Amino acid sequence: MLKPPIPAHEARRLETLRSLNVLDTPAEERFDRVTRLAKQVFGVKIALVSLVDADRQWFKSRQGLDATETPRDISFCGHAILDDKIMLVNDATADERFCDNPLVCGDPNIRFYAGYPLSAPDGNRVGTLCVIDNQPRDVSREQLGLLRELGRMIEEELIAAATSTTDPVTGLSNRTGFAVIADHILPMCARVDSPASLLLMHFSNLHDIDAELGHDESDASAVELSHLLMASFRDSDIIARVSPDLFAILLGNTDFDSVAAAKARFDERLSERNRSSGQDRQIELDIHAVVYRLARHPDANALLEEAERRVADASNDDNYDQSAAN
Numbered sequence: 001m002l003k004p005p006i007p008a009h010e011a012r013r014l015e016t017l018r019s020l021n022v023l024d025t026p027a028e029e030r031f032d033r034v035t036r037l038a039k040q041v042f043g044v045k046i047a048l049v050s051l052v053d054a055d056r057q058w059f060k061s062r063q064g065l066d067a068t069e070t071p072r073d074i075s076f077c078g079h080a081i082l083d084d085k086i087m088l089v090n091d092a093t094a095d096e097r098f099c100d101n102p103l104v105c106g107d108p109n110i111r112f113y114a115g116y117p118l119s120a121p122d123g124n125r126v127g128t129l130c131v132i133d134n135q136p137r138d139v140s141r142e143q144l145g146l147l148r149e150l151g152r153m154i155e156e157e158l159i160a161a162a163t164s165t166t167d168p169v170t171g172l173s174n175r176t177g178f179a180v181i182a183d184h185i186l187p188m189c190a191r192v193d194s195p196a197s198l199l200l201m202h203f204s205n206l207h208d209i210d211a212e213l214g215h216d217e218s219d220a221s222a223v224e225l226s227h228l229l230m231a232s233f234r235d236s237d238i239i240a241r242v243s244p245d246l247f248a249i250l251l252g253n254t255d256f257d258s259v260a261a262a263k264a265r266f267d268e269r270l271s272e273r274n275r276s277s278g279q280d281r282q283i284e285l286d287i288h289a290v291v292y293r294l295a296r297h298p299d300a301n302a303l304l305e306e307a308e309r310r311v312a313d314a315s316n317d318d319n320y321d322q323s324a325a326n
Helices: 008-020 027-043 141-162 175-191 204-213 217-230 256-275 300-315
Strands: 044-051 055-061 069-071 087-089 112-119 125-133 196-203 238-243 246-252 285-291
Touching: 008 125, 008 175, 027 044, 027 055, 027 125, 027 141, 044 112, 112 141, 125 141, 175 196, 175 238, 175 246, 175 300, 196 217, 196 256, 196 300, 204 217, 217 238, 217 246, 217 256, 246 256, 246 300, 256 285, 285 300
Parallel strands: none
Antiparallel strands: 044 055, 044 125, 055 069, 087 112, 112 125, 196 246, 196 285, 238 246
16 A cells, blocks of 8 residues: 655645634535535445545545545545546556555445545645545546536635635735634644744734825735745744734744744845835834743634734833743
8 A cells, every 4th residue: 555645835735724614614515515416426435525634534525435534644535635637546456556455455445536636725735526436437538527627616615615714915824714723733732842932923014005005005015025924934834914914923843042043034034125125115013922831822812812912012112122922
């Protein structure tokens, strides 16, 4: 059995998946109607909307299968998300990747598999719409085209899910999306006694840019800042626009000295950008750091709220220390 390789930019793919706010949610008719149709049209035993998480594939919709998830390392869908083309396995017993797979040798005795890789709005492939049977079979070009169309219907539903967790201007997670992702990461850090810190950046002159140059220019500046942040921090860091003028970066497995080094790298990029921009398009930031403490921060919102209080306090105090943290 060949375990599915890990895609490039896996941390960002998982961030996208979790920001959809779909994992571990109840069944929904908008997904189920597509899998019912796929099962009927293809005449197969099983049809699934499978989302590939870090260690599992979890089924948002399932027809013909009782299990709600299976391990990722034996999944067919873990292979399917490596490409943007439909993955077709006519007979799993004749495929060296799957011939000794537990899902082939035992229940549900997979022989035929066709999986359309589902892309989130940012292009990351988060799972599949797949049809499965316990008999080898061929499919026509027309059938593959139908599976592709059904898959696009699922992608439209994922877009609808993403709009509630994504900032429409920058494409970063919004406050809700940040909380969804951070509430996965922070408990993990606590369990393994690994440090984590939050940087909250107040874009202090964004309102001035909007008033003086217009909304398009302020949006362009927010987008430019988001690009600077993504270029300066790690793929595994969670970057979000939690309000129009507040950008949050959650750094897991990072002590405060490392946070200071990451901030210094970002400051250098920002200074270079500001030197090359006009005086009326400077990006001015107040940056506040808070170290995650389980006793004080039961969830991501508590961590974020402490950082926001620092922003509010600083706005009323001309003599604050932007890098203060405890």
